[in-house]
Amino acid sequence: RTVYLNGDYIPEEEAQVSIFDRGFVMGDAVYEVTCVLDGKLTDFEGHMARLERSLRELQITCDISRDEWLAIHRKLLELNGLTLGGVYLQVSRGNAGDRDFHFPPAGTPPTVVLYTQEHPDMLDGPKVTKGVRVISVPDLRWHRRDIKTVQLLWASIAKMTAEQAGKDDAWFVEDGFVTEGSSNNCYIVKGDTIITRPLSNDILHGITRASLLKILAERQMKVEERPFTIEDAQGADEAFYTSASSFVMPIVEVDGVTLGDGMPGPVAQRLREIYIDEARKHAI
Numbered sequence: 001r002t003v004y005l006n007g008d009y010i011p012e013e014e015a016q017v018s019i020f021d022r023g024f025v026m027g028d029a030v031y032e033v034t035c036v037l038d039g040k041l042t043d044f045e046g047h048m049a050r051l052e053r054s055l056r057e058l059q060i061t062c063d064i065s066r067d068e069w070l071a072i073h074r075k076l077l078e079l080n081g082l083t084l085g086g087v088y089l090q091v092s093r094g095n096a097g098d099r100d101f102h103f104p105p106a107g108t109p110p111t112v113v114l115y116t117q118e119h120p121d122m123l124d125g126p127k128v129t130k131g132v133r134v135i136s137v138p139d140l141r142w143h144r145r146d147i148k149t150v151q152l153l154w155a156s157i158a159k160m161t162a163e164q165a166g167k168d169d170a171w172f173v174e175d176g177f178v179t180e181g182s183s184n185n186c187y188i189v190k191g192d193t194i195i196t197r198p199l200s201n202d203i204l205h206g207i208t209r210a211s212l213l214k215i216l217a218e219r220q221m222k223v224e225e226r227p228f229t230i231e232d233a234q235g236a237d238e239a240f241y242t243s244a245s246s247f248v249m250p251i252v253e254v255d256g257v258t259l260g261d262g263m264p265g266p267v268a269q270r271l272r273e274i275y276i277d278e279a280r281k282h283a284i
């Protein structure tokens with residue numbers, strides 16, 4: 001695989017970063033993942049807008065323009081012949097020169113890394129056909145979940161906890177309400193209404209969520225942005241989650257309780273089709 005590191009396109013084995021890089025020492029880095037369909041980037045502008053916001057919120061300086069980001073993404077797709085998968089992008093505050101809690105001096109260049117990942121079963125894997133089973137775990141992450149940092153340890157532990165319980169993924173719960181999934185935004189369906197938690201610093205502002213809500217509004221479908229509980233989800237007709245790498249993913253079980261007939265629900269399946277169609281149409 002050819003990867004991008006600080007201006008160079010090089011084989012992954014040659015891509016090396018300092019042990020003093022703050023991304024490594026302090027988790028001081030942000031990231032983005034953009035989905036690739038038919039060799040094209042989906043929701044690209046949204047991902048770049050969120051990247052710029054994450055960088056701004058953490059005062060990480062990175063002077064790569066949107067046009068340059070697009071050129072780097074496209075070049076990596078071309079060099080790696082990627083048609084179905086994603087491009088992973090990470091920007092850290094760079095090399096502090098030594099371990100120090102304080103930020104390095106202004107002008108210290110950030111470390112910029114991009115690479116491609118193939119996801120051959122993204123469109124039709126077993127999760128899509130069977131639906132996913134989730135368990136709940138307490139949300140023990142920090143309180144700026146709106147910033148997409150690489151501090152993914154709790155998400156990683158949550159996914160391992162789910163796997164060890166024989167399930168597929170975890171939902172985070174705080175103050176009695178579901179915040180979001182370990183790497184996705186969550187929804188429940190009651191009758192003809194789709195319910196999802198409103199945006200705040202408690203959750204990541206999903207780019208797929210934003211695109212889906214736009215699609216729902218265009219079709220005059222009923223949406224309620226309000227927090228919901230595990231019990232609400234267990235009593236719902238359907239549930240699903242969204243993320244760039246999973247689009248719309250049906251959920252069939254929540255903490256051991258089967259939803260409906262235990263198969264992916266019609267609303268989730270229909271929204272998945274519409275979402276993928278729209279993503280394809282607008283991919284660049």
Ligand code: PMP
Pocket residue numbers: 033180181182183184185203204205206207208209242243244245
């Ligand atoms: N929430 C969390 C915690 C995530 O990690 C992700 C995926 N990175 C999402 C939501 C979904 O965001 P997006 O639709 O932009 O992929």
